[in-house]
Amino acid sequence: MAKLPVSIEALTKGFGPHTAQSIGKRVETGIEPDRVVNTHCCFCGQQCGIQLKVKENEVIGFEPRDSFPFNQGMLCPKGVKRYLQGSHPDRLLTALERNSESSSGFIPIDYNKAIERTAKEITRIQSSFGADAFAILSGASLTTEKTYLMGKFARICLKTANIDYNGRLCMVSAAAGNKKAFGIDRAANPWSDIPKAEVVWISGANIAECAPITTNYVWQARENGAKIIVVDPRITPIARTCHLFLPVKPGRDVALFNGILHLMIEHNWINHEFINSHTVGFEAVAQHVKEWTPKKTAEVTGIAEKLIRKAAELWGRAESSFLLHARGIEHHSHGVENVLGAINIVLASGRIGREGCGYATITGQGNGQGGREHGQKCDQLPGGRDISNPEHRAYIAKVWGVNPDELPQAGVDAYEIMRKIERGEIRGLLTICFNPKVSLPDNNFVTRALEKLEFYAAIDFFLNETAHHADIVLPGSLHEEDEGVVTQIEGRVIKINKVVDPPGDAKQDWKIIQDIAKSLGRERGFTFSTPAEIFQELRIASKGGIADYSGITYDRIEQQNGIFWPCPSEEHTGTVRLFEEGSFNPIAKGNGRFYFPDGKARFNLALYKPPAEDVDEEFPIILTTGRVVSHFLSGTQTRRIGPLVDQTPSPFVEIHPRLADRLGIKNGDMTTVVSRRGEITIKAQIVNTIRPDTVFIPYHWPGKQSANQLTIAAQDPISKIPEYKVCAVKLFRAEQ
Amino acid sequence: MGGSLRGLFYATAVTAIVAVAIVVGSRNLAHFDGALVGYTFAVLFAAFGITYRYSIWLQRPPTALYWRRGWQVFFRPKYLLHNIVHWPKRVFTDFAFNKFIFRRGRGRWIAHLLIMWGCLLAVAITFPLVFGWIHFETFADNLSWYRVYIFGFPTFSFPVYSIVGFFIFHGLVWASIIVICGVVIAMRRRLRDHAAGALQQFGEDFVPLILLFAVSVTGLMLTASYSWMKGSGYEFLAMLHAISVIFTLLWLPFGKFFHIFQRPAQLGVSFYKEVGKFEPKAKCRRCGEEFASQMHIQDLIEVEKQLGYRYEIGSGIEHYQWICPSCRRCLFAISQGKLWQ
Amino acid sequence: MSVPDNLGFFIDPNRCIGCQSCVQACSECDTHKGKSMIQLQYVDRSSSIQTVPVVCMHCSSPTCAEVCPSDAIKRTEDGVMQTARKPRCIACSNCVLACPFGIPKMQTELEMMMKCDMCYDRSSVGKKPMCATVCPSQALFFGTKEEIEKLRPRSQVSNEFKFGKQIIKTKVHIMLPKFTPTKVLDVTAAMHEPVVDKNFDLESLLDNFEV
Secondary structure, X not given: OOOOOOOHHHHHHXXXXXXXXXXXXXXXXXXXXXXXXXXXXXXXOOOOEEEEEEEOOEEEEXXXXXXXXXXXXXXXXXXXXXXXXOOOOOOOOOEEEEOOOOOOOEEEEOXXXXXXXXXXXXXXXXXXXXXXXXXXXXXXXXXHHHHHHHHHHHHHHHOOOOEEEHHHHOOHHHHHHHHHHHOOOOOOOOHHHHHHOOEEEEEOOOHHHHOOOHHHHHHHHHHOOOEEEXXXXXXXXXXHOOOEEEOOOOOOHHHHHHHHHHHHHHOOOOOHHHHHHHEEOHHHHHHHHOOOOXXXXXXXXXXXXXXXXXXXXXXXXXXXXXXXXXXXXXXXXXXXXXXXXXXXXXHHHOOOOEOOEEEEEOOOOOOOOHHHOOOOOOOEEOOOEEOOOHHHHHHHHHHHOOOHHHOXXXXXXXXXXXXXXXXXXXXXXXXXXXXXXXXXXXXXXXXHHHOOOOEEEEEEOOOOOOHHHOOEEEEOOOHHHOOEEXXXXXXXXXXXXXXXXXXXXXXXXXXXXXXHHHHOOOOOOOOOOOHHHHHHHHHHHHOOOOOOXXXXXXXXXXXXXXXXXXXXXXXXXXXXXXXXXXXXXXXXXXXXXXXXXXXXXXXXXXXXXXXXXXXXXXXXXXXXXXXXXXXXXXXXXXXXXXXXXHHOOOOEEXXXXXXXHHHOOOOOOEEEEEOOOOEEEEEEEEOOOEOOOEEEEEOOOOHHHOXXXXXXXXXXXXXXXXXXXXXXXXXXXOOO | OOHHHHHHHHHHHHHHHHHHHHHHHOOOXXXXXXXXXXXXXXHHHHHHHHHHHHHHHHHOHHHHHHHHHHHHHHHOHHHHHHHHHHHHHHHHHHHHOOHHHHHHOHHHHHHHHHHHHHHHHHHHHHHHHHHOOEEEEEOOOOOOEEEEEEOOEEEEEEEOOOHHHHHHHOHHHHHHHHHHHHHHHHHHHHHHOHHHHHHOOHHHHHXXXXXXXXXXXXXXXXXXXXXXXXXXXXXXXXHHHHHHHHHHHHHOOOOHHXXXXXXXXXXXXXXXXXXXXXOOEEEOOOOOOEEEEHHHHHHHHHHHHHHOOOOEEOOOOEEHHHOOHHHHHHHHXXXXXXXXX | OOOOOOEEEEEOHHHOOOOOHHHHHHOOOHHHOOOOOOEEEEOOOOOOOOEEEEOXXXXXXXHHHHHOXXXXXXXXXXXXXXXXXXXXXXXXXXXXXXXXXXXXXXXXXXXXXXXXXXXXXXXXXXXXXXXXXXXXXXXXXXXXXXXXXXXXXXXXXXXXXXXXXXXXXXXEEEEEEOOOOOOEEEOHHHHHOOXXXXXXXXXXXXXXXXX
């Protein structure tokens, strides 16, 4: 039974979120730090370089790290205050066992007892209900070494097919689209190409709040004369001063891309030579977009026709360009179609694989890129390999010293794991670096599912809202307490350095996993003594795969400020820009630039479908969700950092004044937003920077403040990403 | 009369008054100790310098206005009672206790409190002695009793060898120890603290601490010399002490020490602000929000005019001072943004 | 120690994305640790997402210092207007109200004014101030004039501002379009300008919508 042991209020009292402030050593100006360590921010996919100041094994502050080329000292507010997550009052210092007699719902227990109990429960559940009845949910903020180990642990220690990760809520649509079109899933260009582009197209990316450092790259492009096109239902800070703002109706991005391609073809703003020699499938796509006339595109997307024409002309006539997109087009039940639509206009322009001609998705999580490459995804093995491909299975089985037949087949995605739990098919769960009770859509369902678990073990450094349901909590490590690599937004593999030791009984996460393996009596393959050893095996495991890390070493990363994969040998400099003539490509092997045997990129039909839940008379307003700059994802860390909480203390709903007028809602009024799945009552913010048919709520908060009570669990059929960006709601002023 | 001339006038007048007070208070120098004449002249110079600077300072338009307004609002019948009630409270919390410094930092507060009270104690003892305003006489019939004379008038008496006597005669020792503790804390902060390190200046921030330290330590050494070392090196020490004291006195009008005289003006400001709370509010002529008292804005407009600023604007706003700080920042962005559109 | 001559501070409010990195980082510099001195605000959130970051402009004729009744605001030799001298400041708010850029902050509980001092512990040893180091949009830039001219070919720098009839020259520069006829930014001319700029007229950009 994984119902909450005590009330939410009691759990919160015991385990937070309490907020850390700059006090004591952190505001003293007479302290010389013991050391200042070069590392990276623990939050988003940009992985900005930062230096942390240490005094007596505590992080007491930061210094900008000007020498790291990506951010050159720049940081967003989260990066600035990240140091406050250390020495936090909520930090888990011991293992915990659920105990509803305890006022906080948990009692501290001996770490080894907690490991033994976890192993015992895993054995019990798997022997009674089969190996797949125990599932793992992992995360993409872990170092690549850890993500690799999680995949290996699931496949050869637990032998369960059911491992998936929170990148499922983040990067999978882009990944699937990129693989379909390019055969590889990585940003095609380094960010240094952005300022060299003549046109920068930004679709569904609130760059200023979700990838703030990228702003400077975009503004630099503008300084150099580039035209900036932004597609978003809201006038985000980056949209305010762009050249062309297309206020798209949520869920209609693919229609816009098809309409643009239609106009490009009509005006012959396409690169025939490139299309003929480097792509296949253009004819079918050209045929398909014929119906996407500007008029129809305008009707579907809600964007004025003249703007669509203008955008097509700017994009079509450009000599160089960079297209960026993010969750805004990916978080849809047709997220992959949206991505394919975007890629189609890039391929038709022929502007890729050259300096200043680029395309990329803006990865969300810290290790969103590296975390999706090495096997913690339900259908994937290390090196970006496919778990259903016999050759790939054979190679990895050999590295792991097992029989290929012993490897499980593909499991199900993170949300399906929840459904299986709810149906009783999965009985036990281990989570790390994932807070689905806040981050999954329709999270009232997620709560009901969690309540059915027979055994749930959570590894974390703070007790997140999902871990409230746990039977055993194992104290894991903070970002700054371990070392390892991550791959940032550009595909650059960088090194996280250990800054301080884990406090109390807390352990580095990979040690906890190995301790469970040992307690299960299956420690073969889980006897690494350092992250460096894991990385050595990962290099071998990735060798020959698309995400080839075999030429990367910790030393080389430090020397070169990161290395772009694929990097097949220690002599190879790494692949800074993909799809260049003659760049390393293990698939095409000289046949062409793209990662298919014939070396050609694929045009794919990008089919428009309305959102899974469109508006109707009862729920006439579109709800879209997203982030604010001061919080990160489910807020487990940022809701505990005082200055970030002060910056945005609670969620709000953005409403256009015209809609607000009709509903009689005034700025600051408590407003109830209701969907078919739940409701939320929060403050209204009346702003004319959002479409009048759409409202926006940021999603970082739990419980009654959680926007994901409203969102729909509709998923993309290919990527299985949930449709966070559109559902139907109604709203009214709450009784005061 | 020009500003500096007026300053000279006041400075001369005050110096003269002090001189007369010394002569009268010491009963025509009857109780004046000739050995202390150097100190006396240093005091006279300090009085001159401080008054001159104070006078020049008071003539600056903003200061003059505050000075005038401070008294006006204090005596305005409507608020007089309120002000009289608040006055001792402010004196106690701000001056006796330095509560505002406490909020700026614990170490800083302790250091300031120690230095301030140490100096006040020392001044209370030495100045009257130097001026001959206080002197001690033994009873004719009992050499072990002292009587204290203030301005030549006999007051209380006490036995020489008693606890009271010990404390009275060692008053300067206690003062020195208190000041030294304060100086050490302040100096430690100045040497370690990165913030202080960036902003401090030798003359402004270190010289006063060094002077106070020198005065206190040489004073203590004098006591040590005559108490335990049979007066060895006494004359040399006395000269050192005199030099450090005289230099400190001469430094009073120039450096950081001047705040001792300037700071009480804070009281006038606090009345001005108190009264401003009850006065009509100025509404920003851009956003309509209240942001200060009308009195304050009108006074500032006057001051800015006197200083030669020309912040006048047409179109009904009249003067830029009627725009609140928040709108000023917005205008900065809007005016620049417009050029980019 | 002083701010090297060749280094300057350049502001381009038009780049600002309102992320508050500057605000968060400001309180991390040793000169005013724990207190954020930079001013960042929405111009008018209901009608625009525009934000404005303002640091002390370090005027050559500093109104703040001149209206100070207690001589508490001093300039360093390298032209940086410092925060109020603690022993002198009497918390009268004259500077807060008179600063033409709206910079000084009254710390009511400390009974003193504090203001941006260009992170003097950093800038006086040639390091960038905190805000300009972290600023993700580089609306706040600290570097040489050559650097800024190379990075911002569309812009020219200006350090003259007009308020009513008063012209104020500053140490900090603002970025204006290259071909603006006058290099003096007339701040008070924007007094009656609407806040909404071209992209904010969202309804003209929409094809259709139902409310």
